[in-house]
Amino acid sequence: MSNTLVSMISMGVLGIGLSIALVIASKKFAVESDPRVDDLEGVLPGANCGACGYAGCRSFAEALATGEAPTNGCPVGGASVAELVAKILGVSNSGFSRNVAQVLCKGGCAEASQRADYDGPQDCRIAHMTQGGDKGCTYGCLGCGTCVAACNFDAMAMNENGLPMIFEDNCTACGACVAACPRDIIILTGEEYGVHIRCRSHASGREARQVCIVGCIACRRCEKVCPTGAITVENNLAEINYDKCIVCRKCVEVCPVNTIEWQEGKGPVRQKVGA
């Protein structure tokens, strides 16, 4: 018998013997996992995007099975997935509050001044690293459309004023645009909230005014008029706490520079949808 044949047979037998031993061992040491975890993983989108805060769909499903994660924790799956998850777990659906992205800058080409000409690659992250970009405002949107390129759901586009727009119907709150933006202008917030302070500039009122006509000048009028204390002004910037906002729109009326904006059609929030 040739050496080749002997080596093939001996290694084959060794391998088969060991694999049989492993099969027996795997039966004996089988870990009983919650069968619901597989079912749950089946109804999740399976994108492993991590927007739920867990390492992937599998670990989110495990957290769901132990009752650690809320049934509506998957922002990509939305209401339909939350319902399926609740059905598998046999609990009542705690309601789904859909998140959508919001662009917190209104300073497009028409409103904000330029301090330089930027000629480099059309990518906000590169523009941002180049001396903080070409815009007068070092906090505002750079307008290269890196967020739009990052969006996989056709939920964003650049408008003619050089600012990104969100098509909320398509937005899955995956957070890709939030991560792509070097200026942290994009946030995710509940769909039902219609009042947004569209400025992220911490520059003092005078400086903000010099570079952008719609930038927050930190006049504190919105803070004073807000009936629920949802708006606070700190470090030269008004910030809104969406959990407290009831969309009464008083701040929108008093804002002298039109930084605060109401999205037409989004009515007063009377009853909070479960978090």
Next chain:
Amino acid sequence: MNFFFLFLSAILVNNFVLVQFLGICPFIGVSKQIETSIGMGLATTFVMVVASAATWLVQHFILEPFNLPFLQNVAFILVIASMVQLVEMFLRKTSPNLYNAMGIYLPLITTNCAILGMALILVLRSYAFGESLVYGLGAGLGFTLALVLMAGIREELKFADIPKPFQGAGIAFILAGLLSLAFSGFAGLV
């Protein structure tokens, strides 16, 4: 007495990590906490003992009778990989916490050169079956000792004021060097 000297030599004089420089990857990777390093060390020890027996059998009942010494590496790796799989299943069943703590380093025992190195050394020195087992046990415990020593020092170092250029991997390598230097003092003990 022969077994005792063999055992001592495997642990101290020819310590796999600090004298023979085998299995450095888990030595640096899993030596941040004493608890996980003990777990890693014991898992490796178990694999080493079982692998020393299994590879001895493979060597003497398959490779030598059929005159296939060139298949040594392939056959040994096959045996070691199966043993690691076994340990992994066992740990997952009995201690899920340890299983999670060791993470990727557990399947990496498969490619831990200390284990393949041990199997090859056993053949090289033509140890008998009993001697192989003792040497495997000693090698495993020596590996555990090195890991635990390293982990103990690194736990203390978390509170030390380390100069910036040495932080992280730098100080770990310096430590490993010093430990190795200390272990060279055992030369000539047996």
